[in-house]
Amino acid sequence: MVQLIASVVAFAVGILFLPMVFSGMRVRGTGNALKAGAIGGALSVTLGKVLVSVLTLLFFPIALLGPLGVFIIQAVVNAGVLLITVRLSDGIEFDSIKTTLWAAIALTTLQFVVRLAA
Numbered sequence: 001m002v003q004l005i006a007s008v009v010a011f012a013v014g015i016l017f018l019p020m021v022f023s024g025m026r027v028r029g030t031g032n033a034l035k036a037g038a039i040g041g042a043l044s045v046t047l048g049k050v051l052v053s054v055l056t057l058l059f060f061p062i063a064l065l066g067p068l069g070v071f072i073i074q075a076v077v078n079a080g081v082l083l084i085t086v087r088l089s090d091g092i093e094f095d096s097i098k099t100t101l102w103a104a105i106a107l108t109t110l111q112f113v114v115r116l117a118a
Contacts, residue, residue, distance in 0.1 A: 003045055003115070004041065004042065004045045006111075006114045006115055007111060007114075008037055008040075008041030009114060011037040011038075011040035011044065011085075011107065012033060012034050012036075012037025012038065013110065014037075014103075014106065014107045015036050015037050015040070015092065016030065016033045016037075018103050018106055021106065022099050022103055022106075024094060024096055024099030025092075025095070026092070027091055027092050028090075028092075032089060032090060032091025032092065033091070033092075036085050036086075036091065039085050039088050039089055040081055040082065040085040040107075043081045043084055043085065044077075044081050048078070048081055051077045052073055052074060055073045055076065056070075056073055071108060071112070074111070075104050075108040076104070078105075079101050079103075079104035081104075082104055083100060
């Protein structure tokens, strides 16, 4: 339960502040950001865990890099979660897949920080 709350908080905060960093990302309103944070956080905890496990098995050499490998795999999963979140919520847009990947890397960093603090 703590992971779900931490993930939702990290996604919501990230989605609120990432448009300030990435010009190719737009969020229409705080309510939409919180809704997307709840969707993305829930997806990250449920679907994300499964995808991380599958990708770790498929790309085992990357996982052997240790924490960096886990970070890379988690960032790829977060990019997928962001793409699904954009489809499920109304107020978020990305201009390109490149912007989505950079936002996913930033969200992954934020998630690691929140998990360390929790």
